Amino acid sequence: MVVLLPVYQPGESLLTLVDGLGPxxxxxxxxxxxxxxxxVLERAAERGCTLLRHPVNRGKGAALKTGFRHIAEAYPGEDVVCADADxxxxxxxVRRAAERVRETGRMVLGVRSFAGMPLRSRVGNTLTCRLFEAVTGRLxxxxxxxxxxYPGAMLGWLASVPGERFEYEMNVLLDAARLGIPIDEVTIATTYLDDNASSHFAVVADATRIYWPMLRFAASRAGRR
Structure with missing residues (x-):
């Protein structure tokens, strides 16, 4: 297993996760x-992490794709688990997700209970899931x-999915739905620290980036009918 952690302005929680992951x-x-x-970043490197850097902020999607490309070259064929370090x-x-990928050879999502989320996050996530099901037919x-x-064989595809910021992860799911790629799920805890104060999600701009790909997906399907 290779763990990929895209970070922006990380705090001590990055080191807590790194220490918990061990070898x-x-x-x-x-x-x-x-x-x-x-x-914090220097201490992560001292703990044995490979540290890659963007000189300017490019977005979570860009960070993930930088990581995927590096892992495909440095650890060919290895499964990857992506996690937030906040x-x-x-x-x-992380280990349970890795185990499920290893057992099934499929993409795996860590699924939270919306009941434990702050109200803003709960409403937004519920709406997004319902819209995703409506436009793709996939729950x-x-x-x-x-x-x-992700299985190691998916890294080339993941690096080719469009999107540089938060919309990238939605584009991955939409592309998986379009291609018929199966998705497994594992239940994880719903953890928000200080009402998610450390999040870098810009409500209006990033919500637009997430919903716009779903609307385009729906329009493309309608155009093929």
């Missing part, structure tokens, strides 16, 4: 963090989860 091969992609994060995902959950119980596992 796992960990690739951290710093997406243009400012100098205040330098100490305290939302625990090391044992995905948590389209916004950042805990995702």
């Amino acid at each position: 796992a091969r960990i690739v951290v992609v710093d997406d243009g963090s400012d100098p205040a994060s330098a100490s 305290g939302q995902h625990r090391a044992d959950e 995905v119980r948590d389209t916004q989860t950042g805990l995702r596992g």
